[in-house]
Amino acid sequence: MTLVTIxxxxxxxxxxxxTLLQAEGLPTRTFNSADAFLAAxxxxxxxxxxxxxxxxxxxxxxxxxxxxxxxxxxxxVMITGQGDVPKAVAALKAGAVDFLEKPYNVETLLKAxxxxxxxxxxxxxxxxxxxxxxxxxALLSRRERxxxxxxxxxxxxxxxxxxxxxxxxxxxxxxxxxMEKMECESLPALIHLTLGQDxxxx
Amino acid sequence: xxxxxxxxxxxxxKTPKASAAALAIISIxxxxxxxxxxxxxxxxxxxxxxxxxxxxxxxxxxxxxxFRWLPVLGxxxxxxxxxxxxxxxxxxxxxxxxxxxxxxxxxxxxDPDLQNFDDVFRxxxxxxxxxxxxxxFDAGLQWSAGTPLSALATPFLRYWLGDMIGLSxxxxxLLVHRAALAHPARWRVLLSxxxxxxxxxxxxxxxxxxxxxxxxxxxxxxxxxxxxxxRHGLAGVAAALxxxxxCFVSAMVALDLAANxxxxxxxxxxxxxxxxxxxGAVISERERARAAAIESESRLKAMRxxxxxxxxxxxxxxxxxxxxxxxxxxxxxxxxPLAAVVNYIGASQRILLTGGDGxxxxxxxIKAAAQAERAGQVIRRMREFFCNAAVSAEPMPVAxxxxxxxxxxxxxALRAGAVFELDLPAGLVAEADKIQIEQVLINLVRNSxxxxxxxxxxxxxxxxxxxxxxxxIRLSIGDTGPGIDQEVSGSLFTxxxxxxxxxxGLGLTISRSIVQAHGGKLWLxxxxxxxxxxxxxxxxxx
Numbered sequence: 001m002t003l004v005t006i007x008x009x010x011x012x013x014x015x016x017x018x019t020l021l022q023a024e025g026l027p028t029r030t031f032n033s034a035d036a037f038l039a040a041x042x043x044x045x046x047x048x049x050x051x052x053x054x055x056x057x058x059x060x061x062x063x064x065x066x067x068x069x070x071x072x073x074x075x076x077v078m079i080t081g082q083g084d085v086p087k088a089v090a091a092l093k094a095g096a097v098d099f100l101e102k103p104y105n106v107e108t109l110l111k112a113x114x115x116x117x118x119x120x121x122x123x124x125x126x127x128x129x130x131x132x133x134x135x136x137x138a139l140l141s142r143r144e145r146x147x148x149x150x151x152x153x154x155x156x157x158x159x160x161x162x163x164x165x166x167x168x169x170x171x172x173x174x175x176x177x178x179m180e181k182m183e184c185e186s187l188p189a190l191i192h193l194t195l196g197q198d199x200x201x202x
Numbered sequence: 203x204x205x206x207x208x209x210x211x212x213x214x215x216k217t218p219k220a221s222a223a224a225l226a227i228i229s230i231x232x233x234x235x236x237x238x239x240x241x242x243x244x245x246x247x248x249x250x251x252x253x254x255x256x257x258x259x260x261x262x263x264x265x266x267x268x269f270r271w272l273p274v275l276g277x278x279x280x281x282x283x284x285x286x287x288x289x290x291x292x293x294x295x296x297x298x299x300x301x302x303x304x305x306x307x308x309x310x311x312x313d314p315d316l317q318n319f320d321d322v323f324r325x326x327x328x329x330x331x332x333x334x335x336x337x338x339f340d341a342g343l344q345w346s347a348g349t350p351l352s353a354l355a356t357p358f359l360r361y362w363l364g365d366m367i368g369l370s371x372x373x374x375x376l377l378v379h380r381a382a383l384a385h386p387a388r389w390r391v392l393l394s395x396x397x398x399x400x401x402x403x404x405x406x407x408x409x410x411x412x413x414x415x416x417x418x419x420x421x422x423x424x425x426x427x428x429x430x431x432x433r434h435g436l437a438g439v440a441a442a443l444x445x446x447x448x449c450f451v452s453a454m455v456a457l458d459l460a461a462n463x464x465x466x467x468x469x470x471x472x473x474x475x476x477x478x479x480x481x482g483a484v485i486s487e488r489e490r491a492r493a494a495a496i497e498s499e500s501r502l503k504a505m506r507x508x509x510x511x512x513x514x515x516x517x518x519x520x521x522x523x524x525x526x527x528x529x530x531x532x533x534x535x536x537x538x539p540l541a542a543v544v545n546y547i548g549a550s551q552r553i554l555l556t557g558g559d560g561x562x563x564x565x566x567x568i569k570a571a572a573q574a575e576r577a578g579q580v581i582r583r584m585r586e587f588f589c590n591a592a593v594s595a596e597p598m599p600v601a602x603x604x605x606x607x608x609x610x611x612x613x614x615a616l617r618a619g620a621v622f623e624l625d626l627p628a629g630l631v632a633e634a635d636k637i638q639i640e641q642v643l644i645n646l647v648r649n650s651x652x653x654x655x656x657x658x659x660x661x662x663x664x665x666x667x668x669x670x671x672x673x674x675i676r677l678s679i680g681d682t683g684p685g686i687d688q689e690v691s692g693s694l695f696t697x698x699x700x701x702x703x704x705x706x707g708l709g710l711t712i713s714r715s716i717v718q719a720h721g722g723k724l725w726l727x728x729x730x731x732x733x734x735x736x737x738x739x740x741x742x743x744x
Contacts, residue, residue, distance in 0.1 A: 010538050012573055016545030019566060023552035079541075081534045102541035106548035 002117050003047030006030045007037050007063070008079075009055045013102075017050060024110060026117075034058035034066075043072045046124060048097070048116035050109075053080040053087055061087065064094045073123050075116035079104065133193055139181045147174040151187065152194050225267075226274045233259050233278040234285060240364075241286060243455055252451050252464060253471075254364040256282070257299050257336075258372035261329075264303035265314050266380070272300065294339050302332040314377055316436060317490070322483040325373065326476060333365035356465075363468040370475040371447045374440040391434075400430050404446060412453050420470040427478045435486030439478040447471055535580040539573040546570035595720060597743035598634045600667045600675060601626040606636075607643040608665075611651070618651040618661060620681075625666035632675050632740040638716045639740065642724070645709040646679040646736050653683030653734060674722070675742050680735035686726065694726055713738075 004026050008014045014030040021028045031037040035057055049067075053060035060078055067074055078091040078099045088099040097119060098112035140148065143164075150160045157175070161168040184190040233256045240251035259278075263271050279296045283289035305328055306312045312321045341358040345351060382388045391397060403426035411419045423446070430438040450467050453459070459467070550566035553559065604626055608615075615622065632639075647663060654661040662682045670676035686694065695710050710724075717724040717738045727735035 010542070012542040012569075012576070013538060013545070016542040016549070016566075016569065016573070019569075020545040020549040020552070023549040023556075023558070081537045081541075102537040103544045104541065106544055 002026050003045065004028045004050060004113055004117070005037065005042060005047060005074075006050045007032075007034055007055070007060075008050075008052040009033060010052070013052070020106065021110075021113065026113070034060070034063035037063070038066070043067055043070065043074060046074075046120055048075045048077065048113060048120050050077045050079065050113065053078050053084070053091065054082070061090055061094070064091065064096065068094065073120075075119040075123075077109070077112045077116050079109075133182075136182050140178065144174050144178050144181070147171060148178045148182070148190070148194075151175065151178065152191050225263075226271075226277075229259055229263055229274060230278040230281060232256075233275075234281045237282045238285060243451065251364050252367075252454055252468060253371065253447065254368035255372040256368065257295060257332075257365055258369050258376065260296060260299040261303050261306075261332075261369065262373055262376045264300060265306060265312075265377070268307075269300070269304070275300075291340065291343070295336055298332050298335045298339075302328045316374060316377055316483065317486075319480065319483040319487055322374070322436065322479050326370065326479070329366060329369040329373065333362050333369065336365055337362035360461075360465060360468070363465070363472060367447065367468060367471050367475065370472065370479060371443045374436065374479055375444050378437050378440045396433060400426055400433070400442070401445075403429065404442065408446075408449050408453075412457065420466070423470065423474060424477065427474055428481065431478055431481040431485055434482075435489055436479065436482035437486070439475075439482035443475050443478060446474065532580065536577050539577040539580070542573040543570045543577075546573065595633045595635050595741075597631050598636050598639070599628075600630040600632050600677065600740075601628060603632075603634070603636060603639055604643065604665055604667070604677075607640050607647060610640075610644065611647050614648065614651055615663070618655045620651055620654045620661035620663055623662050623664045625664070627667065630667050630669070630675050631743040633743045634720060634740050635716075639720070642713040642716050642738065643677075643679070645713045646738075649709065649736075650679060650681035650683065650734065653681055653685075657683045669742070670739050673742050673744075674739045676737055676739050678727075678735060678737045680727075681733040683733045685732070686734050691726060691728070 004021050006014055006017050006021075006028055007030070008017070009032055011032070014032065018028040018030050029042070031040070031042070033055055034051075037043065038058075049063075051060040051063060058066070060076075060080075064076055064078075067076075076091070076094075076096045078088075078096045079102060080087065080099070081102050091099050097116040098108075100109060100112065137145070146164060147160060150163060155163070157168050157171045161171045164171070179185075179190065182190055182193060184193060236254075236256045236259070240254060240256075244251040260275055263275060275296060279292040280289075283292045306324065310324045310328070312324050316322050316325065337358050340361045341354045344357060345354055349357075404423075407422045407426060410422055427439065427442060427446075430442045434441075450471055454464055454467065546566045546569045550563035550570070553563040553566070604624070608622055608624075643665075647665075650663045654663070660682060664678070664680040666678045666680075668676055668678075695714055714724040717740070721741055722739035724736065724738035727737055729735075
């Protein structure tokens with residue numbers, strides 16, 4: 001997904017930026033205010049945002065906060081007509097990819113947009129992986145999940161057996177099932193998969 | 203100056219400083235000497251002495267130095283007793299005046315500088331009590347020696363008068379002028395024309411009084427004394443009483459006045475001294491109050507000057523920050539088209555480099571040029587504003603200015619679907635720069651029209667003018683729009699605060715600076731009501 005959404009109250013800015021990005025081969029769409037963007041429900045789609053910080057009504061910072069509240073992980077490139085250090089800091093702290101002051105260098109802008117799109121791609125891939133692991137995990141029985149948790153913590157079969165009050169043989173069976181359902185070849189692969197999930201959850 | 207100390211079973215004894223030793227010797231000598239002199243004048247009978255300044259020495263030393271000096275005074279009393287062989291009288295004197303000093307220091311807490319009328323009054327009251335006690339003791343002694351009771355009244359009165367005069371003439375002089383010895387410069391005031399004239403007046407009255415001392419001739423003495431009191435306060439009276447008293451005593455001796463004449467003079471002297479001291483104290487107090495008032499007034503004046511200076515600085519700072527605001531606004535307004543130019547050029551570059559459609563690239567170039575032109579317009583607009591910034595005010599009928607503005611705004615009003623309601627009394631003429639004030643009016647009217655554009659209901663812009671305060675005309679622009687959010691009203695005059703998708707959010711900032719340049723104010727009426735109501739003031743043409 002390489003859609004770039006441009007939100008700026010200045011018409012010339014919207015049009016010229018859109019032209020530039022299209023010439024660069026990126027699909028674009030434009031909105032003249034943050035409210036119009038939200039009203040169109042456009043935040044549910046992917047890509048990245050190029051956002052003017054000074055806008056009547058909802059400002060760029062407001063929209064950034066609103067998107068975060070909604071859990072829409074759209075990466076933002078913030079632009080401003082005037083240098084404003086506190087606002088730049090606020091935008092970057094809120095997770096903006098970059099903060100550019102008009103008039104910016106075209107290459108800098110394109111680099112920032114590409115980075116934002118990359119980040120979006122990464123986030124989406126992680127998202128996909130997460131839901132994949134989730135669905136595999138859902139296949140496990142309660143006992144299998146217990147066995148997996150202890151396996152991932154590095155305990156040998158004997159310890160798991162005594163901890164759960166079952167025979168080592170049964171543990172062996174559960175273990176094979178876990179590896180099968182989680183589609184893992186080895187214990188390190190399983191650990192990697194579940195740890196990645198933990199990292200995302202954090 | 204060194205002091206040595208000697209540890210004794212009951213405490214530490216320190217050798218007194220030389221100045222203290224000198225004071226002790228002077229006190230003893232003065233007490234004994236004055237006592238001998240008084241007795242000499244009175245030919246041996248203490249109650250016949252014209253005054254008794256020695257008791258003032260006792261009370262003053264104890265007041266100033268405290269009761270550690272009691273032994274010194276005991277020595278003085280002892281010397282005097284050895285000289286005249288009447289130890290009991292001196293001991294009683296010391297006891298009574300030590301008690302008086304204790305009363306003044308302790309319960310009454312008088313200021314030894316006699317700064318207030320109260321201090322003088324307390325001193326006189328305690329002196330009166332003490333003099334009564336010593337006089338009564340003296341009368342008692344004479345009674346026990348066989349003098350009949352009927353013959354005691356006169357000696358009692360004379361003794362009492364002697365102590366009272368001694369106290370009232372010598373006491374305040376020593377207390378008020380004790381520092382003058384250390385500051386010889388203070389004596390110079392005596393050589394001023396006024397002091398010399400006062401001295402002349404006192405001598406003149408004395409010349410009138412003597413040698414025939416009759417009641418009616420006493421009274422002129424009050425005139426120079428009141429003069430001295432009025433001019434120099436307590437300090438003047440304290441200084442003047444002593445020479446007068448010395449003249450009286452000299453006259454008594456030289457003219458060999460009869461006893462009844464002496465008593466008349468004593469009564470006069472006591473009346474003079476008490477009246478003069480009271481008056482002097484009141485005047486000193488008033489002078490001090492006046493000096494304090496003058497001082498606080500000058501402090502106030504200095505504070506006001508400081509405030510004025512700061513206000514000027516602040517005004518200057520806000521003026522220069524307005525320039526800064528304008529510069530920032532200029533940058534903001536320029537950055538918008540410049541960024542667009544950068545975008546268009548970047549786009550056409552990419553189209554041409556990738557071998558795309560040339561005509562498309564040309565289209566982007568044309569758009570870039572248009573944006574560059576837009577930047578130029580911003581600069582032109584700014585320059586116009588700066589050129590017109592100087593105020594050239596002249597008498598302008600308010601109704602005419604408003605009419606001109608309404609003519610200019612008629613189209614916009616029509617588009618917004620708004621009507622104007624006017625309340626402009628004829629005859630209101632403001633001292634104003636027409637072009638600038640019209641800018642302000644246009645700004646405010648346009649704000650109202652914008653507010654009305656999306657508002658439901660009847661759309662009205664009200665313009666009214668009225669006399670505000672003396673010399674000021676108030677113009678008000680109100681509308682029936684949705685009003686201004688609490689949130690926005692705080693930053694209403696902050697540059698770049700705009701709720702529109704166009705403009706730079708400088709309208710109110712510039713309007714306010716124009717009105718302020720005229721000396722007036724521009725403000726938002728925050729009394730709750732319909733829509734928005736703005737006021738500004740202009741000086742009325744005289």
